Amino acid sequence: MSLNNNKPVLPQSKKLTLGLFGFGVVGKGLYDVLHSTPALQASIKKICIRNADKKRVIPQEHFTTDANELLHDESINVIVELIDDADAAYNIVKAALQKGKAVVSANKKMIAAHFEELLHLQHIHGAALLYEGACCASIPIIRNLEEYYDNDLLSAVKGIVNGSTNYILTKIFDDGLSFKDALLQAQQLGFAESNPALDIEGHDAANKLSILLAHAFGRIAAPSEFLYTGITSIKKTDADLAKQKNLKIKLVATAQKINDSQIAAFVLPQFVEEQDELAGVSNEFNALITESSFADKHFFKGKGAGAYPTAAAVLSDIAALRYNYKYEYKKYLQENTPELSNDYYLKIFVSADDIEKIDKDQFAWIEEWHNEKNNNWVVGIIQSALLQQNNWWKQPGVSLILTKNPVVQNVEYREIGKKSLELAGVI
Ligand SMILES: NC(=O)c1ccc[n+]([C@@H]2O[C@H](COP(=O)([O-])OP(=O)(O)OC[C@H]3O[C@@H](n4cnc5c(N)ncnc54)[C@H](OP(=O)(O)O)[C@@H]3O)[C@@H](O)[C@H]2O)c1
Structure with a gap:
C-alpha cells in the first residue's frame, strides 16, 4: 500500500485580492516579496499613494490617489495599510473593517492610539485586523x-x-x-x-x-x-x-x-x-x-526594521488570512486582567552637567554619588510614580539610564531611604 494515497489534503484556502495603501519602504518591499511567492495566491489589484507625480518603478496604471477606489471595490477582500500617516491610516482601516474587509497593517502608532476601538470594530463587523509587522518587524511575537x-x-x-x-x-x-x-x-x-x-x-x-x-x-x-x-x-x-x-x-x-x-x-x-x-x-x-x-x-x-524584514511579517499576516486567522484577544477578554502600576521602584543612574538639576529629594535611596565639574551622577532608587509626575530628569543636560534588573520590589526603600538621606545630610 502506498502511503501517498492516504496523504492528508490541505484545506481549501481563500484567494486573496489585495488593495495596497502605500508604496514606500515597506509597501514596495511587500510588492517585491509577493512577486517572489506566487504560491500564496494573493495579488495586488490597486495601490493607493499620496503623490500622483512621484516617479515609480512600476507602471502608473497600478496607482491611484483615491482611497475609495480600493475601499469600494467589492473584489478586494484584503486591505494592506502601509502608509506613514497615522491619522489617514486610522480612517482607512476603520472604513475597511466597516466594509467587512480584512486588514493587515504595520502602523504601530495608529494601532496603539485606537486599540480598543479597532478591537470593537473587528468584533462587530467580523473582519480581522492583523499587525505582526507593527511590532519588532520580522520577529513573530x-x-x-x-x-x-x-x-x-x-x-x-x-x-x-x-x-x-x-x-x-x-x-x-x-x-x-x-x-x-x-x-x-x-x-x-x-x-x-x-x-x-x-x-x-x-x-x-x-x-x-x-x-x-x-x-x-x-x-x-x-x-x-x-x-x-x-x-x-x-x-x-x-x-x-x-x-x-x-x-x-x-x-x-x-x-x-x-x-x-x-x-x-x-x-x-x-x-x-x-x-x-x-x-x-x-x-x-x-x-x-x-x-x-x-x-x-x-x-x-x-x-526590526527595513523593507524586506517588515514585508515578511506583513506577508505572513496575509498568508494567515487565507485560513481566516484572527487574534482572539483572550487575555483581554478574560476577567481579572492585571492593572498597570506606577507604585514600584526603579534603580537608576542619572547624570547631569549641573548637579542642581538632579532632584535628590525624590530618591528613596542613593547608593553612589559622583560630583565633578560637568560630570555629576547619582545611582539610586526612586519610585516610578515620581518619575512619571516630574520632569526634572527630562531637562537638557540630564540623562537617566536604568541599571541591570532595575525593578526593585521592596517598597520599604522609601522609609529606609529617607532616613539614610537625612543622616547623610542630603535632605
Ligand atoms: N520602514 C520600516 O522599517 C518599518 C518597519 C516596521 C513598520 N513600519 C511602518 O510601516 C508603515 C510604512 O512605513 P514606510 O517606512 O514604508 O513609510 P514611507 O517609506 O515613508 O512610505 C509611506 C508611503 O505612504 C504613502 N502615503 C502617505 N500618506 C498616504 C495617504 N493618505 N494615502 C495613501 N498613501 C499615503 C506614501 O505615498 P507617496 O509615495 O506618494 O509619498 C508612501 O508611498 C508605517 O506605519 C511604519 O511605521 C515601517
Missing part, C-alpha cells in the same frame, strides 16, 4: 503571545523594540559616530520613521510596548499611561562611562508583573552587561525576552 503563551503564565516581556535607535546606539558605541551622523545613516537605510522624533524620543518603542501589553497581559494602555523616553539625552560622558565598565546602553521596553494583579511597564535606556543577551543585539536588529512560569525564558531576535 504577536501570534506567539496570542497562541503559544496563551496558557503558560507570562511574568515578563522585555527587549529592544526599535530598530533605528538600536542602529544609532550601535554606531555611536562601536564606530564612534556622532548622534547626528548615525541618525542620518539610519534614515538613508530606511530604518527610521519618516518623522525621526517618533524613534529617537521613544514614542515608537512606547507604541510597540502598548501593543505588547495587550497581547502579553490583556491590558490595554496608551503610551501616556506609562513611563517612557528615548535616547536623545544620552551624553558622550554616559557612553564613555559605560565603555569603561564594559557595559552597553540599549533602549529597552519592559512589561513585567510585579505581583498577581499588577504590571510595571516602561521604555527607558538601560545599561546592559556584555554577557546579557541584549548586549549582542546590534544595528537594526530587535530582540525580545519572554519569561514565563513553565517554559522559563525565551529569546527572540530578528531584524
